[in-house]
Amino acid sequence: MSDCLFCKIVAGEIPSKKVYEDEYCYAFEDIAPVAPVHILFVPKEHISSAGDITPENSAVVGKIYEAVAKVAKEKKLDGGWRVVSNCGPDAGQTVFHLHFHLIGGRPLGVMVSE
Numbered sequence: 001m002s003d004c005l006f007c008k009i010v011a012g013e014i015p016s017k018k019v020y021e022d023e024y025c026y027a028f029e030d031i032a033p034v035a036p037v038h039i040l041f042v043p044k045e046h047i048s049s050a051g052d053i054t055p056e057n058s059a060v061v062g063k064i065y066e067a068v069a070k071v072a073k074e075k076k077l078d079g080g081w082r083v084v085s086n087c088g089p090d091a092g093q094t095v096f097h098l099h100f101h102l103i104g105g106r107p108l109g110v111m112v113s114e
């Protein structure tokens with residue numbers, strides 16, 4: 001998608017701090033971290049949100065979770081971590097390219113607030 005921030009990051013047109021990359025996904029540091037570790041995992045293929053996952057494109061979600069588990073181990077998040085994917089405006093989604101936040105490195109409190 002030509003006008004998508006995360007497509008541009010995947011393409012290297014906008015700089016990012018890369019953490020991980022494979023055939024299916026790209027991971028980079030969130031520009032406004034909420035915890036010592038805050039990494040965004042995105043599919044290389046443009047999918048707008050979790051609401052657009054279909055039988056045809058869902059395999060990438062498993063690939064992303066494999067990458068998340070690998071990076072969580074590398075970052076030594078042995079005490080635990082959280083994955084969040086906001087879908088739609090009510091959930092606070094601000095970038096409409098599917099992404100999974102990996103957050104950790106401190107106690108994270110309750111699962112859902114407000």
Ligand code: AMP
Binds near residue numbers: 016040093
């Ligand atoms: P969400 O609100 O769930 O859509 O998450 C979007 C995330 O993208 C936010 O946590 C932002 O801080 C992050 N973000 C926005 N622009 C950039 C960027 N250029 N590089 C890295 N992270 C970004």
Ligand code: ZN
Binds near residue numbers: 001007008045046096
């Ligand atoms: Zn995109």
